[in-house]
Amino acid sequence: MKIVIMTKQLFLLFAVCITFSTQGQEEYARKIIKKLSSPKMHGRGYVKNGEKKAAKYIAKEFKKHDLNKFNNSYYQKFEISVNTQPKNIKLNLNDTLQLIPGKEFLINPNSPSVKGIFSTICITQNELLVDSIFQKKLKHSENKFILIDRYGFNTLSKSEKNKITNIINYLCYNPNPKHKGCVIFTDDKLTWTAGFFESSKASFTIQKKINIDEINKISVDCDSEYHENYQTQNVIGFLEGKSKSDSTIVISAHYDHLGRMGTKTLFPGANDNASGIALLLNLAAYFSEPSNRPDYNLLFIAFGAEEIGLLGSKYYIDNPLLPLEKIKFLLNFDLAGTGDEGIKVVNATVFTKEFELLQKINRENSLLKKIAPRGTACNSDHCFFYEKGIPCFYSYTLGGISAYHDIYDKYETLPLTKFTEYNKLIQLYIKQL
Numbered sequence: 527m528k529i530v531i532m533t534k535q536l537f538l539l540f541a542v543c544i545t546f547s548t549q550g551q552e553e554y555a556r557k558i559i560k561k562l563s564s565p566k567m568h569g570r571g572y573v574k575n576g577e578k579k580a581a582k583y584i585a586k587e588f589k590k591h592d593l594n595k596f597n598n599s600y601y602q603k604f605e606i607s608v609n610t611q612p613k614n615i616k617l618n619l620n621d622t623l624q625l626i627p628g629k630e631f632l633i634n635p636n637s638p639s640v641k642g643i644f645s646t647i648c649i650t651q652n653e654l655l656v657d658s659i660f661q662k663k664l665k666h667s668e669n670k671f672i673l674i675d676r677y678g679f680n681t682l683s684k685s686e687k688n689k690i691t692n693i694i695n696y697l698c699y700n701p702n703p704k705h706k707g708c709v710i711f712t713d714d715k716l717t718w719t720a721g722f723f724e725s726s727k728a729s730f731t732i733q734k735k736i737n738i739d740e741i742n743k744i745s746v747d748c749d750s751e752y753h754e755n756y757q758t759q760n761v762i763g764f765l766e767g768k769s770k771s772d773s774t775i776v777i778s779a780h781y782d783h784l785g786r787m788g789t790k791t792l793f794p795g796a797n798d799n800a801s802g803i804a805l806l807l808n809l810a811a812y813f814s815e816p817s818n819r820p821d822y823n824l825l826f827i828a829f830g831a832e833e834i835g836l837l838g839s840k841y842y843i844d845n846p847l848l849p850l851e852k853i854k855f856l857l858n859f860d861l862a863g864t865g866d867e868g869i870k871v872v873n874a875t876v877f878t879k880e881f882e883l884l885q886k887i888n889r890e891n892s893l894l895k896k897i898a899p900r901g902t903a904c905n906s907d908h909c910f911f912y913e914k915g916i917p918c919f920y921s922y923t924l925g926g927i928s929a930y931h932d933i934y935d936k937y938e939t940l941p942l943t944k945f946t947e948y949n950k951l952i953q954l955y956i957k958q959l
């Protein structure tokens with residue numbers, strides 16, 4: 527009788543522990559994502575040292591999980607060139623329409639400083655396709671802003687799209703034409719990027735239905751700051767495996783995002799990629815527990831400067847802290863915050879044996895709805911490792927929210943639908959790799 531009671535009590539205790547640890551994982555993830563996407567982190571970009579604050583926070587978490595340092599530091603520092611807009615940005619049409627940054631317009635992040643009131647010249651995308659009209663308009667554009675009506679772009683043919691994109695790039699970047707800058711009017715979602723050089727022309731994208739023929743002047747005010755040698759960092763920690771083999775599994779995710787556009791517009795980057803860092807730190811927490819120690823060594827890398835061209839991972843591959851040939855496998859996580867439709871795995875069609883194992887573990891434990899295979903794609907920090915012949919996957923969650931590289935990618939609306947299951951899948955996978 528007593529034994530039965532004990533067993534029942536133990537079972538209850540066990541059940542409570544399981545529930546707590548599962549809840550604990552998601553709770554920890556939420557805490558990390560909330561912190562990393564808060565205004566205090568300034569979008570983890572290059573305004574107000576956002577990326578340094580985020581790196582410091584991650585290093586502190588590494589320390590909590592007792593990860594080992596290299597050369598007495600979790601940081602691997604490197605330099606990049608960046609173009610930023612740290613001060614207030616104003617864009618006004620016809621003296622009457624003040625546009626809302628982030629919501630109604632974006633500045634091209636490579637734009638130089640620009641201030642003043644400029645007259646305009648309008649051109650539709652169909653006119654861009656007719657060389658004679660385009661050249662004629664360009665002739666009369668000196669010191670003006672060219673307004674480009676690009677509404678309905680997605681209904682055009684592929685060749686028309688390519689031609690228009692090339693002409694717009696020419697107008698926005700080529701220093702030779704005499705116009706001051708350009709403004710693209712679109713009905714597409716606004717999607718920002720990071721600036722890495724200073725263009726000779728300022729350009730803006732406006733998402734608002736406006737009859738551009740009625741706009742005859744534009745007032746702009748934007749200060750840009752270009753830094754040729756901006757110091758940023760990867761954050762790296764190491765966990766020794768039980769087997770004492772020198773074979774290492776790398777777990778990576780980028781922590782940087784797009785920062786701020788002006789003083790008021792924040793790009794929080796909750797899904798991209800505070801969520802991937804939350805997964806990485808959860809794995810660090812789990813595997814650093816003595817009872818969960820993996821056989822192989824684990825190298826945790828929170829990459830910097832991904833959004834600006836995968837520069838943190840490029841720096842690491844050129845300056846590895848462990849011999850690259852000791853990497854057994856690399857798992858890179860970017861966009862880990864949904865999962866309603868499962869995950870997609872880049873390189874699944876290359877490393878088929880490893881992909882089958884992932885599928886098998888998922889099936890046996892009924893974790894994610896689907897694990898969809900994808901071929902190679904140089905679209906996140908796994909890319910240079912793959913190019914060096916290192917086996918790797920990059921996985922991202924599917925379904926849920928559509929916010930991406932915009933002001934709406936925030937903690938409050940990030941569902942983390944299948945975070946616990948995703949985390950569990952990767953834990954099991956690392957143990958069996």
Ligand SMILES: [Zn+2]
Nearest residue numbers: 798799860861
């Ligand atoms: Zn990303």
